[in-house]
Amino acid sequence: MLGFQPYETFQLLIETGGIDRTNTLLIAACDAYTRRGKATAPEMEQFEALASRLFPIAGPQAKAKGAAILGRAEVLSPALERLVVENIGEDLNTFLNGAKELSEQTMLSIVSRYDVPGAATIAARPDLSNVVLAKLFQMNSRKVYRALASNTHIVPRGAYLSALARSAQMDHMVAESLAKRSDFDAALLAPAFFDLSDTDRLKVIQAFAHRETPVAPIKKTIEQLTVANAELTKALMKLFSENRRPEVTKLLSQITGLDEVRCGQIAHDVTGSALFVILRAFGCSAYDGLKVLIHATSHDNDRSRALADFATMFGNVTPDAMAYLMSAWRGEVNLLELAKPEYKPFTETSRRTPSSLAPAHNPVVEQAIEALARIGIKRAS
Template sequence: MLGFQPYETFQLLIETGGVDRTNTLLIAACDAYARRGKPTVPEMEQFETLAARLFPTAGPQARAKGAAILGRAEVLSPALEQLVVDNIGEDLIPFLETAAELSDQTMLDIIARYDVPACATLAARANLSNVVLAKLFQMNSRKVYRALAANTAITPRGAYLSALARSAQMDHLVAEALGRRKDFDAALLAPAFFDLSDSHRIKVIQAFSNRETPVAPIARTIEQLSVASAELTKALMKLFSENRRPEVTRLLAQITGLDEVRCGQIAHDATGAALFVILRAFGATAYDGLKVLIHATSHDTERSKALADYATLFGTVSSESMAYLMSAWRGEVNLLELSKPQYQPFTQPSRRTAAATTAAPAQNPVVEQAIEALARIGARRAS
């Protein structure tokens, strides 16, 4: 087999040659098998028998070296995979990353050991079976969930969707990984809103565009204050224009029921994403809302595009959906209800629409009107 002498000869060499000769035989046999390409079934079975004798008898360094060489073979049976995993030592992670195929049994054995780095490596592999995925999702490990969240070969649905959404609430890196995915409903990241990057916060809000939502628990409170929506936007614009953000914090705490720490984050959020949610939830129009956002935000070179995005969102995102988002911040709703058919977006965004929006961000008439109105206010104050 593979140019070697018959198995009986190897058996004799192993038994009479000592550890040094066994080490040499192991490395030579593993190298020959790795160079063989795709072996026949009899050759693989014969090598399994030989390797099962050599590995236990060889020294630790030879076992690790032989396993590393064997791990580069084109085809490994489950028994040979197990020998590699058991003996490869520090090279286990590279082996799990580069192995073309791994049997379910090998992966389940690794998961059973609760070797977190190795399991995280498995979680990043493509073509994982449902049996293996189920075991990985049962692990209480942030590293594993981060790998699962970033693995685009895994379709987030059913129990996997629920598990990823819950993990995103506890780990901002999971939330960020899910925010980068196009196949994940960004609305489910609402509880992690304040841990997300600026662009992903906008994605969460955009996920509520043209979408029905369940009735928010905070809706009744908002109804009582909605009659004063104009007064609210005027008060916020005045406070932001005078940079009185601590007073903004107290005002938001009074009307939203959020704690002051969270309201302080909203008041000092230079992107305006969280403030947009508050304004729209309380019924602010694009015209009035943008005047507040212009004073509250600082976008520098991206200012016009950001304001144009908000102007569009005022038209596509309903007050009810932003009230629902606020209730998610307060932990009052089960966001997984949004996966039901009746709460899916009415229209799916197209590449053409997205391209048109980004092509001319500064041409939005609502933005221009809000800026002109503020300019007139400034001119009257100056005179």
């Protein structure tokens, strides 16, 4: 068979040769099958019968070696896949990752026995059926969810979208993977905002641009304080210019209802993204908001560009949307409501217009920079 002696000769050698002969035969047969390339149906059937006799009676090392060799074959039937999975030992994940094709039956067998490393390897494959996906999403494993979040072959919608969004709230690595995906609504990462990188935080804010949101529970509180909007921005600007960030923390805690730890993160965030959310939620205009941000942030290399980005967001993101984002930080809203049609963004960025051109020559930015230059800016370190 397959360049070796006839099948009957193999059977005779198995029965009379002892375990050493069996080990040799197993490795030789697996090697022959792998070298054969794409075996015909009769050849595969014949080899299945032979392998099913050899594997149970071979020694542990021969089983592992034979399975590793067989795992490199171009085509494996479900029965042969099962023999590989059962006998390959420590190289199982290498096989699961490298196999050109895996049967649904083999994938389900790995998942059903709650083999977390194996399931995580399967979760990264591009050829997952809906049945396998459903089983993977039912696993309570960070490793599996991290693999699912990074797998761009999985479309995040329906129950899968909900599961990934919930997982992002508990695992920053899932949140980071989802933030890098263009097919995932970054607004759903609001609860993980403070676990994300500076760039990804801006993506979350930008996901609320040109978008209606449900009424935020914190909105009534904000409405009661907006009458003192000018005093608020003036107080923040003074505190930041004098680098009195602990006092900023206390002030933010009083007006937002967020805990002091979170407010401390906002007060010490030199990128300004979290502070922007607060300022815009309380109705600050671009002009007043930029005056606060320029004192609170550190933009030594490219200050004007960073300000231009914030100015653009002041124009594109509504106070109600940022109030909703604040409520998400407080755990008061169900973010999955944003998946409803009425809350989808109603404008799309044109691919033909580079986003870098949008803030160019923004008069609000230029006026703010000129005014601040006149009064002399003392930036916080």
